[in-house]
Amino acid sequence: MMERSSQQGGGETRKGFPLVASDYKLFEEIGQGASAIVYRGLCVPLNEVVAVKTLNLEKCNSNLDDIRREAMTMSLISHANVVKAHCSFVVDQNLWVVMPYLAGGSCLHIMKAAFPDGFDEPVIATVLKETLKAIEYLHRQGHIHRDVKAGNILIDGNGAVKLGDFGVSACMFDTGDRQRSRNTFVGTPCWMAPEVMEQLHGYDFKADIWSFGITALELAHGHAPFSKFPPMKVLLMTMQNAPPGLDYDRDKRFSKSFKEMIAMCLVKDPAKRPTAEKLSRHSFFKQARSADYIARHVLEGLPPLGERVKNLKIKDAKLLAQKEMPYMEQEERSQSEYKRGVSSWNFNVEDLKMQAAMIQDDDNSPTARKAKEVEEVLKQVEEGPKSASRGTEGSASSSPKFLPKAAEPSLSRESSSERFQVPVTIHSITAETANDAGERVTRIRSGPSSNPVQPKSGNSSKSGTEYWRKEPTHIGRFDVFEDDPGLGSPKAHGSPREHRKSEDKMQPRQEKEEGEHRKDDERERYDDGSRDFIRRISSFSHVSDRGVQSYRGREEVRDRDRERDHRHSGRTSEEYSRTPQRERSFNGPFASVGDRSVMDHRPANGHQGGSRSTLGTKDITEEKTKVSSQKGPVLHKGRFSVTSDDVDLKSVSIHKSASVGDLSSVRRHPQAPPAPGSLLTHNFNLTTPIAALVPQLQHIYHCGQKQQEALTHLLNSLSPSDTTSFHSFHSNSRYSRNSSLGSSGDFLTDVSDRERDLLHQVSELQARVTTLMDELQNAKLKSVGLERQLNAIYNREEEERIRMEVVAKEER
């Protein structure tokens, strides 16, 4: 056996730990890592029980020099709470690291064996306080541990807590300078800080504070947040979602100070996380007890470490055997490796992003189901006006007048697929780091648009999450611009509780559990079914000006981030909800949701600052639920204005002064004539996405029907003198096509002309399609013919070649 040594410095080396494998006896396995197996062993010459970690160097990225350098670094480390290697040497392709044997094993193993739901708070406080001492020490020495987690917090037979795995695993899998930005990242995804995942501007010792916070959650629950998911999913969740935390309701057994301490660690912006030194002064750690307390409350009655590890392995193997589906296998592998204490994931972030970009939730996934559910809800919203018009079947409006029948379904289809296809498909993902103040900001962009939304000016002092919030977002069929922090309040966005409701369906159990935050009584008032479904829509689908771009749960994330921020800022949720708010803005199209609202056709200005539409989801639902009781001024909604009046189209008429371009004066005016064809001359903004056009078209169609009914009704009830004045108005109208209207029938003729025009256009288009199909068919036939000719030529050549070969043979 070839042996090379890399002697460790420090106190223990004075004991003279031998550097030859033959001086050690290895017993049972007591732990396993990504490329390391740890055994209980005996150092024969010293008669001392040790732990020997054997690392397969072939599986590591680092070369021997790097390992030696790290080993030297380790020799400088000496702290009561850090597991220090006695020595290390190379045996064949393995590096042996000889360490003190910590009979309690890791906190993870202890939890798996005896505390599946996590430890009690005093135990956690004790373990964490000791761990924090180790982290503080390492940071003072200029080191980042990078792999803080329960699996690396070890307990010796006396209950002393030590942070293990420092240096070795980090150096094994890292070829670069620790402080430098890397393309690969080290650590375990669940515990990994978002900035470590980003790999854009590197990371610093604050990454350990994030991991420490995750470890606190792990000790509290028995597992880390997202631990059930495969690495790339964890990556996405960590970067996209609000930081996990203890839930104020579910985690009642834990103190407020514990919850606060965790929340301090799990802030996405590393600059806002406390240093280890500052964190150690947190009141939570006052409840920490002695090592003896741990020995009595944690270690007593536990089977020997080797036995525990063996049982765990058997359990894992059984679990793996049960799962057959590839995805489940992957997930389970992730979980079982996690259980075994694997921490050294080493993957390329770009690869992961690529993989993430390819994640497409299947039809039965919660996300896809959610999409379908939302699609149904939206269908209902869109069909509302249609069903209303069904009552008038048999009237002139019973068949589509303004939208050719053939066109309607295809447009609807287009809209729904655009709206719902995107949320379940992550097209691309990029993590960005930027804000005006140079603070680190985690942002994930997904969707087809490559243009990141720029932070609004004046936000320079905002944190990363605030910056996120400030983006103009595109929700459902609306463009929503959040330019007021108040928008983040439960009032504007729907209660976090309700967001959680939808999130519950969208996100797997654990994410939900970890991501939940406290509930406030105040939020109860938002428990309204119709609001809920609008919120479900808004939390799901985002439609942009450039098309449809969306990523799920963005709204929920914002709400949770906001809630967290408010918690941190010490504001109660009541104060929070009292924050002055501006209503969410919507672009024109959705102004049509209220069946009874009347559209006002205005010049397009939907995207210009303050003139952005102002009807929020809240408004819409209210519009739907309470509209009949509202009487109010006309509200201008982007390209349209909406009156909250309960307009009865049977009795409404349009004021004489109304023109196609301005119907804002729509009011109850029994004798005023309508503005014929007004809804037919709508000039769609060419930049409007198709998804946004659909409701517009549908509404135009619907309004057209209603208007026509109303007009027919009115004209039927007009006296001859009224008819004359109507004619004179109509003939003066600049939009009148027929200046010699002689009867109500003429007006309808005018409408029919337009309809005929449209139908004509449609039939022309259909004829063109037919021609193109014919051409295509011809081209195909031609291609088949050419193919045959080619084959014939090839066959001839082949025959010729064979013939020549035969002739040549014969000649020979």
Ligand SMILES: Nc1ncnc2c1ncn2[C@@H]1O[C@H](COP(=O)(O)OP(=O)(O)OP(=O)(O)O)[C@@H](O)[C@H]1O
């Ligand atoms: N000195 C020790 N005494 C007792 N058990 C140990 C000791 N060192 C490690 N272990 C056990 O072995 C497991 C794996 O060890 P370690 O974490 O050092 O390996 P690794 O390959 O670096 O894995 P990871 O990177 O996941 O931490 C630990 O979770 C712990 O349970």
